[in-house]
Amino acid sequence: MTHWDVNTLFRTYRRRLLQFVQRRKLSWHLADDIVQDTFLRVVATPSLPEQRFAQSYLYRTANNLVIDHFRRERILSFVSDPDMAFELIADDAPNPEQIAWSRQELRRLQTALDALPRHLRDVFILARVGGETYVDIGKKLGIPSQTAFSRMVKALTIVKEAMEQDEKNRSAIR
Amino acid sequence: MTRFPNPDSGFQTPTEQAAYWFALLLDGSETEEDRRAFASWIEKDPRNMTAFNEVERLWSGSSSLHLAANNKVGRRAFLGGTVVAGILATGWGVQRYHPTADFRTATGERRELTLPGGMRALLASGTTMSLVSGQGLAGVELHEGEVWFDHSKGNRDFFVAASGARSWSRGGSFDVARYDDQTTVTVEQGSVAVKLADQARLVSGGQAVTYHDGKMGAVHDVNIANALAWRDGRLVFVGDKLGDVARILERWQSGKIIVIGDHVASRKVTMSVDLDRTRDVLPTLAGALSLKIDQFTDYLTVIRAA
Numbered sequence: 181m182t183h184w185d186v187n188t189l190f191r192t193y194r195r196r197l198l199q200f201v202q203r204r205k206l207s208w209h210l211a212d213d214i215v216q217d218t219f220l221r222v223v224a225t226p227s228l229p230e231q232r233f234a235q236s237y238l239y240r241t242a243n244n245l246v247i248d249h250f251r252r253e254r255i256l257s258f259v260s261d262p263d264m265a266f267e268l269i270a271d272d273a274p275n276p277e278q279i280a281w282s283r284q285e286l287r288r289l290q291t292a293l294d295a296l297p298r299h300l301r302d303v304f305i306l307a308r309v310g311g312e313t314y315v316d317i318g319k320k321l322g323i324p325s326q327t328a329f330s331r332m333v334k335a336l337t338i339v340k341e342a343m344e345q346d347e348k349n350r351s352a353i354r
Numbered sequence: 355m356t357r358f359p360n361p362d363s364g365f366q367t368p369t370e371q372a373a374y375w376f377a378l379l380l381d382g383s384e385t386e387e388d389r390r391a392f393a394s395w396i397e398k399d400p401r402n403m404t405a406f407n408e409v410e411r412l413w414s415g416s417s418s419l420h421l422a423a424n425n426k427v428g429r430r431a432f433l434g435g436t437v438v439a440g441i442l443a444t445g446w447g448v449q450r451y452h453p454t455a456d457f458r459t460a461t462g463e464r465r466e467l468t469l470p471g472g473m474r475a476l477l478a479s480g481t482t483m484s485l486v487s488g489q490g491l492a493g494v495e496l497h498e499g500e501v502w503f504d505h506s507k508g509n510r511d512f513f514v515a516a517s518g519a520r521s522w523s524r525g526g527s528f529d530v531a532r533y534d535d536q537t538t539v540t541v542e543q544g545s546v547a548v549k550l551a552d553q554a555r556l557v558s559g560g561q562a563v564t565y566h567d568g569k570m571g572a573v574h575d576v577n578i579a580n581a582l583a584w585r586d587g588r589l590v591f592v593g594d595k596l597g598d599v600a601r602i603l604e605r606w607q608s609g610k611i612i613v614i615g616d617h618v619a620s621r622k623v624t625m626s627v628d629l630d631r632t633r634d635v636l637p638t639l640a641g642a643l644s645l646k647i648d649q650f651t652d653y654l655t656v657i658r659a660a
Binding site: 195205207208209210212218221222224225227228229241244245248251252253254255258259281285286289290293304305307308309313314315329332333334336337339340341343344 | 365369370372373374376377378379380381382383389390392393396397405408409410412413414415416417418419420421534535567597600601604610611612613614616619
């Protein structure tokens with residue numbers, strides 16, 4: 181059973197994480213949002229490791245969120261229509277309900293990811309955890325990079341459809 | 355590298371197409387042509403936009419999950435974990451949430467009040483403060499925000515606690531601002547002794563000191579009229595970075611101001627803002643600095659290079 185002392189972690193790591201994130205050349209308030217989001221994730225995540233791994237967990241999550249931010253900004257730059265661009269960055273908006281994942285939602289996501297067939301799941305994890313390119317993933321798994329790419333598309337599609345189906349079932353029950 | 359399969363061949367639903375585009379852009383090996391195709395795909399149909407945002411959100415959601423190799427048994431063990439109390443779930447962190455504070459102001463509000471003992475205090479927007487006592491004397495603890503105190507010499511000694519330090523006054527007027535656990539004490543008249551663990555600074559009229567994370571900065575001169583202009587309903591910026599200006603404006607209005615790009619955030623700004631009309635400020639700035647500013651309802655303003 182995992183029970184982290186979030187208050188203590190927050191006091192111990194908040195500033196360090198903020199410095200860590202700011203070193204990635206993010207403005208202060210974006211860095212602050214990312215650190216806040218990191219702790220919100222601690223509260224909401226169903227699969228926390230043991231607390232002795234808390235430090236690496238916090239840094240890894242914050243780092244992922246920074247990478248996610250830069251990816252979003254990069255993709256945003258491809259879209260010319262400013263109204264569209266706003267829609268795309270809407271996830272950066274301050275409304276915590278929009279950003280924050282609920283515990284139930286994260287649990288469903290975890291379940292959907294766990295249910296992926298092994299060959300799709302491996303690709304997803306290498307891309308997510310290792311941030312690896314399809315060329316690297318292909319080499320590691322001994323498959324062509326195009327296959328790695330196709331598996332990634334498939335994995336994302338399945339997980340999204342599973343989440344949607346789950347959502348429908350839940351509203352049917354209600 | 356060899357091109358990835360074209361999305362039109364086989365990926366039918368918006369979900370599949372969104373997954374295709376997300377996977378492609380994630381890798382970063384896309385071509386200029388791909389980028390244009392992506393832009394036209396996402397602008398073509400609102401359902402595409404929605405699907406893409408949802409895939410993006412799934413990916414982002416997975417960033418905090420435990421995704422090590424396939425050992426479902428080990429992971430199940432975690433799934434039963436107790437719900438960690440929702441301390442952080444609704445607010446933006448413990449330090450900004452003080453349900454038991456004695457005094458609080460709403461965003462955009464300024465309020466003057468008289469503390470026990472007859473001292474006057476003027477609270478800035480979004481301030482929370484409680485009455486405390488220590489060493490037999492009365493004081494306040496500032497949790498978040500900014501307060502100007504008028505402590506006439508006839509009153510008893512008084513202290514303001516913030517971020518682990520105490521500022522002692524024997525009479526005078528001074529201002530304490532605490533944001534994100536960085537505290538600045540600005541003295542208008544008289545003097546204030548700021549004590550942080552074994553460090554102490556005496557700050558006199560026209561001076562300020564900032565401490566942060568257990569470290570005390572040097573006492574320096576400040577322009578009191580500018581620094582404390584908020585009392586008269588103004589904010590004054592002189593050569594301040596746009597990113598800092600946005601952060602300060604955020605304290606006075608609901609909603610978020612996002613500055614995209616470090617070069618934009620570091621642009622220098624000099625201006626005087628009427629606190630009752632903060633929303634007019636950014637459009638004016640946009641013209642002056644040739645920036646693009648989009649305001650979306652009251653909740654979000656995005657500033658970026660034009």
